[in-house]
Structure formats: structure tokens, C-alpha cells
Amino acid sequence: MPSPADVHRVAVVAVPPATAFDLSIPDIVFGSAELDGRPAYRVRICTAEPGPVATTGSLQVVVPHGLDVLAEADTVIVTGSGSRTEADERVLAALRAAAARGSRMASICTGAFVLAQAGLLDGHDATTYWVQAGALEHRFPKVRVRPQALFVDDGPVLTSAGLTAGIDLCLHMVRTDHGAAVANAVARLAAVSAVRDGAQGQVLPTPVAAADGSSLTATRAWALTRLAEPLTLAELAAHAGVSVRTLNRRFQGETGTTPLQWLLTQRIEQARELLESTDLPVDQVATRAGFATPDSLRRHLLQRIGMTPRSYRAHFARPVRAGANFPLHVTG
Structure with a gap:
């Protein structure tokens, strides 16, 4: 049975204007995973300026934590944003530091642009929301963009397409960490399909x-x-x-x-x-x-x-x- 020290720590980074749906995905998926009846993960959502965060929709979101939570995170996930301009340098520096410490780095949807700005996707295969895949490829030529993939696991960095592909990526990480049975149990609780291959096309x-x-x-x-x-x-x-x-x-x-x-x-x-x-x-x-x-x-x-x-x-x-x-x- 895992002790509190064994719980995998997940930091979710909100980059304004944040996408509320993307922010909720890691909390739901990782928050539902259990080992022997105890939580397998602890999820914290953070941003450069804790408090109310602008979003892409009408929902109001308050993010309680600052970027200091990345210092102890085992996995760092950057969620999608309506802005693909230069991210806050504090965010980029915190992401580089987390990657240098050996944290698993991931993005959902257009969060890939932030990882790319931090230089963490250079030389790696990656994906993003298909509408923005061309922009990612043009702006960051060192990134090997796979525009049709649902998600891409390329060693220390993982990226996903938009919306429900973020669920697929998070389930993939749970399955990588704890096996298919735990991941499938989470999928059943969330009433989603447990198995979608990352190479499956985004657009049906x-x-x-x-x-x-x-x-x-x-x-x-x-x-x-x-x-x-x-x-x-x-x-x-x-x-x-x-x-x-x-x-x-x-x-x-x-x-x-x-x-x-x-x-x-x-x-x-x-x-x-x-x-x-x-x-x-x-x-x-x-x-x-x-x-x-x-x-x-x-x-x-x-x-x-x-x-x-x-x-x-x-x-x-x-x-x-x-x-x-x-x-x-x-x-x-």
C-alpha cells in the first residue's frame, strides 16, 4: 500500500488564457486512480500568478498554487491556451528546471507551444490540436510534428491533441505507471474508452x-x-x-x-x-x-x-x- 511519500505528484500548469476543460482532465483522470484503495497521485494546479486566471470561455477559474509546486513534481503537464504568443518567462524557466530535475513533461492541446518555447520539444516527436499543427511546425522547425496523432510519447516528453485526446494521454500515463487494470478502472469511472492508440488519427x-x-x-x-x-x-x-x-x-x-x-x-x-x-x-x-x-x-x-x-x-x-x-x- 503506497505511503504518502510514494504518491506520484502531478503539477498542472495553467497558461492564460487557459482552457478550463483541459485543466480539469488531469485532475479527473489522475485523481481517480487508486492503488489498494488509496490515491495513486496528488494533483496540484498552478500558474505564474495564483488567483483568478483568464480562460478561453465564460467559466471563471481560480488557480490556488504558484510555480513553486513544480519543484517537487514527478510529472508536469502544461494545458492548452488560447494564446500561442510568448509565454511568461517565469513559466518557461520553471519548466526547464523541472525537466532538468528529471520530471516527466507533458502537454495537452496547444500546451505543446509552451513546451516548445521552453526548448523541451527540440529533436522530439510531438503533436498538438490538428488546427494548430502547421503553426507549431512552422514556428519550431526543430520539433518533429505529427499532426494526426492523438498523443505522442517520446521518452521524457509527451504531447496530446486537443480536448478528449488529453484524456487518452493521461490514461496512457496511468497505464505506463501502474498497468492496464488501474488505467481501465479509471476509464470506467470516467465512462470513457480505455484504449485508444496514440497513433490513431485525430480527425475521423x-x-x-x-x-x-x-x-x-x-x-x-x-x-x-x-x-x-x-x-x-x-x-x-x-x-x-x-x-x-x-x-x-x-x-x-x-x-x-x-x-x-x-x-x-x-x-x-x-x-x-x-x-x-x-x-x-x-x-x-x-x-x-x-x-x-x-x-x-x-x-x-x-x-x-x-x-x-x-x-x-x-x-x-x-x-x-x-x-x-x-x-x-x-x-x-
Whole structure:
């Protein structure tokens, strides 16, 4: 059970005019993460001048902390701002100092412009809100901008696109810190999808499901209960009552990825939870998650997160309670 000293400290930097939605994301995601019933993170929101902070909308925001909280932060997150002009030099200096101490640095939406101004994105892959990606690339040529990525994890710095992509980035950090089971528990509390790959495109051709009931949500839910089965495109299409061609088109429109890639992501997530939460042999984990062989699971896990099943279990395994049920991964 973590002691207060073990709690991961997150500092969220508000840069006026701040985006209230972006400010709330780390507080909700990290604030919901628990280890053995105790908070896994402590989140503090800060700014150069504590007190009322101008925002991009009609909400009034009061930020209680100054930049001194960065001195003890394990993770520093700069949130989006309506201004992409030069940030306060006090903010830039505090960010550079935190990075030099080894803090994990991250940004949500146009917060990437602030990290770039501090020189922390030079030589790194990064993303931002797609509308501003061209401006980021033009203004900071040393940054390798990936305009379509939902989020980018490039070692010591992480960046995300706008709005809900910030949720994906924060869930990714929780999963990196504490494993898939903890991150998925947070996602369930927030009623959001637990798994969206960072490379998934920001802009979907059909971002909102059709009003005629043609959404594939029910088919995805059906597939999640059958991950151990060798599901085919034809079976998915039959369940949805559409052709394979229509299935592919609608799936891409609703999720930004193909049905088979989506299935692979869900199977990897199921395997991760089983490795963390059970003592099942790796071959049984592979079978329950829908991989044909343990070697197939090993190959895909290595490609996705750079760890073998055994090394992943060694890093993230939780004690298995006597009589505990094996978990079933469910996500949207």
C-alpha cells in the first residue's frame, strides 16, 4: 500500500488564457486512480500568478498554487491556451528546471507551444490540436510534428491533441505507471474508452454515429465478450447486419481504425489485465485473450509496449487474492 511519500505528484500548469476543460482532465483522470484503495497521485494546479486566471470561455477559474509546486513534481503537464504568443518567462524557466530535475513533461492541446518555447520539444516527436499543427511546425522547425496523432510519447516528453485526446494521454500515463487494470478502472469511472492508440488519427470522417441506429457500438460490445474466439470480418459484419465493405467503412468512421486493428488492441489490453491480475500461465493468457499462440502474444506485446509477457507481469503484477475471479476486460 503506497505511503504518502510514494504518491506520484502531478503539477498542472495553467497558461492564460487557459482552457478550463483541459485543466480539469488531469485532475479527473489522475485523481481517480487508486492503488489498494488509496490515491495513486496528488494533483496540484498552478500558474505564474495564483488567483483568478483568464480562460478561453465564460467559466471563471481560480488557480490556488504558484510555480513553486513544480519543484517537487514527478510529472508536469502544461494545458492548452488560447494564446500561442510568448509565454511568461517565469513559466518557461520553471519548466526547464523541472525537466532538468528529471520530471516527466507533458502537454495537452496547444500546451505543446509552451513546451516548445521552453526548448523541451527540440529533436522530439510531438503533436498538438490538428488546427494548430502547421503553426507549431512552422514556428519550431526543430520539433518533429505529427499532426494526426492523438498523443505522442517520446521518452521524457509527451504531447496530446486537443480536448478528449488529453484524456487518452493521461490514461496512457496511468497505464505506463501502474498497468492496464488501474488505467481501465479509471476509464470506467470516467465512462470513457480505455484504449485508444496514440497513433490513431485525430480527425475521423464520421465523428458522430448516424442517428438512424446504424452505430456499431453493439457489435463492438458483442466482440469484447468473444475475444478468445477467432473472430473474422465476416462474423463481425453478420452481427452488424451489413456487408464487410460497409463494416470497414463505418468502423473507420466511428473509431478511426480498422476492425482487425481494433480487435488486436482489445486483445492486447485483455492480456495485460490477465498478466497483472492473475497467475495464469502465459499460454493460457494468450488463449483467453484470443492469440493463437504464446509467441503471437509475445510478438504483439513487444511491438506495442516493448515488453515480453513475463517482463510485463514482473513489472505490473498485483497479488492474486484467493478465490478471486479472473477479470474480463470491457471497454467501449
